[in-house]
Amino acid sequence: MLKFVIIGAGIGGLTAAIALRQRGIDAQVFEKTPTLHDVGAGIALWPNAVKVLRKLGLDEHLAAISLTNVDGAIRRSTGYYLARTLAAELQRRFGGGMVILHRRDLLEVLAGTVGHDNIHFDHALSNLSVSENVATFANGFAVKADAFIGADGLHSVVRSQLGHTDQPVYSGYTAWRAVVSFPRSGFVPAETWGRGKRFGAFPVQGDRVYWFATCNATAGERNPPDGAQAHLLSLFKGWHEPIEALIRAADDACILRNDIYDRDPSPTWGQGRVTLLGDAAHPMTPNLGQGACQAIEDAWQLAACLSTQSDVAAALNSYETRRIKRTTPILLSSRRIGAFAQLENSLLCTLRDTAVRLTPDSVTYRSLESVIGYDATTASTSLH
Ligand SMILES: Cc1cc2nc3c(=O)[nH]c(=O)nc-3n(C[C@H](O)[C@H](O)[C@H](O)COP(=O)(O)OP(=O)(O)OC[C@H]3O[C@@H](n4cnc5c(N)ncnc54)[C@H](O)[C@@H]3O)c2cc1C
Numbered sequence: 001m002l003k004f005v006i007i008g009a010g011i012g013g014l015t016a017a018i019a020l021r022q023r024g025i026d027a028q029v030f031e032k033t034p035t036l037h038d039v040g041a042g043i044a045l046w047p048n049a050v051k052v053l054r055k056l057g058l059d060e061h062l063a064a065i066s067l068t069n070v071d072g073a074i075r076r077s078t079g080y081y082l083a084r085t086l087a088a089e090l091q092r093r094f095g096g097g098m099v100i101l102h103r104r105d106l107l108e109v110l111a112g113t114v115g116h117d118n119i120h121f122d123h124a125l126s127n128l129s130v131s132e133n134v135a136t137f138a139n140g141f142a143v144k145a146d147a148f149i150g151a152d153g154l155h156s157v158v159r160s161q162l163g164h165t166d167q168p169v170y171s172g173y174t175a176w177r178a179v180v181s182f183p184r185s186g187f188v189p190a191e192t193w194g195r196g197k198r199f200g201a202f203p204v205q206g207d208r209v210y211w212f213a214t215c216n217a218t219a220g221e222r223n224p225p226d227g228a229q230a231h232l233l234s235l236f237k238g239w240h241e242p243i244e245a246l247i248r249a250a251d252d253a254c255i256l257r258n259d260i261y262d263r264d265p266s267p268t269w270g271q272g273r274v275t276l277l278g279d280a281a282h283p284m285t286p287n288l289g290q291g292a293c294q295a296i297e298d299a300w301q302l303a304a305c306l307s308t309q310s311d312v313a314a315a316l317n318s319y320e321t322r323r324i325k326r327t328t329p330i331l332l333s334s335r336r337i338g339a340f341a342q343l344e345n346s347l348l349c350t351l352r353d354t355a356v357r358l359t360p361d362s363v364t365y366r367s368l369e370s371v372i373g374y375d376a377t378t379a380s381t382s383l384h
Contacts, residue, residue, distance in 0.1 A: 015296050072191070169261060179209070
């Protein structure tokens, strides 16, 4: 039986372990944190990712932890609707709508499916010898395997061990996130665009709402001394309801802040029997809600390539070829949408909002087709 070592127990690494194990590969996951790395935020999964999770047999688990078929909208700070995406239309066109979950719930379902005996916490990769096929961890443990998958996120150690020297690219904006207790009745999920800042809020199961906020900022900037909540209340003062109430519902301790980065697309990812997956391979800004969705697609297609090619290095190579082709335009498009949505100049913002308002719904849905209408589970077989 082939033995694969996956570095990183995030959404990408755990989904890859499930996909590989289901195809008879002994996939073992090594994670640097002592428990699942729950960032305490929500996440949106689109039909392209949900199709993969369903094929992996996670349909019932997913239904139990998520809110499915959520409508979406883009609004102005006054509350005026610029555009809407209706769940029913997404369902009709793409076989499903947007699914919102708490990341912790998703990670727990994935980890439970991998099997806790196959996840090794407190193992921070420190060295990977590509020629010897050996990974060494900070705690002194070393493991030999037939192949290694670097699913260790934006600042991937596997990536740097492979000799990549490119640095993450700062988007020019920072993001705050929280999940708060909040009544869902009458709640309208939407992203609201202002000048150089945005606020988005989506319901999660239970009477909870996941919200995020963005603002143009220099990299590494910290919250002012009076804290994140006070800062956000001043940034979003006077925006439509219930934005201020949602910010008030979160105390400083539960508001996360991350600067938003991606990387320029890489022409190659791995070497021999080592490859990359998810954010380690193609970190993207969250503007299309596709970072985790693409990691999930990666996982399926990695396993599919391995099941049709007996030479491991050749299978990893064909996985990379198809995934670089798929993820590069999504990464670049997400970057462009971020720059558009974070415009600050008032004339440009007026032009932007007018363009969004005048775009026919049919054009919006068509523009989503290649991203969320994609089925990785059939694309992988038809390419052989
Ligand atoms: C504000 C924001 C909102 C987002 N919203 C969405 C969304 O709605 N939908 C969506 O699809 N995507 C979204 N994303 C993107 C998504 O979060 C990422 O693309 C996704 O989590 C990547 O998963 P991953 O498993 O590749 O990496 P990660 O989630 O980063 O997991 C990497 C894992 O590797 C571990 N690790 C790191 N280094 C080592 C080491 N040396 N040894 C061992 N383990 C290590 C880490 O602890 C971690 O557990 C968003 C991102 C941000 C910042």
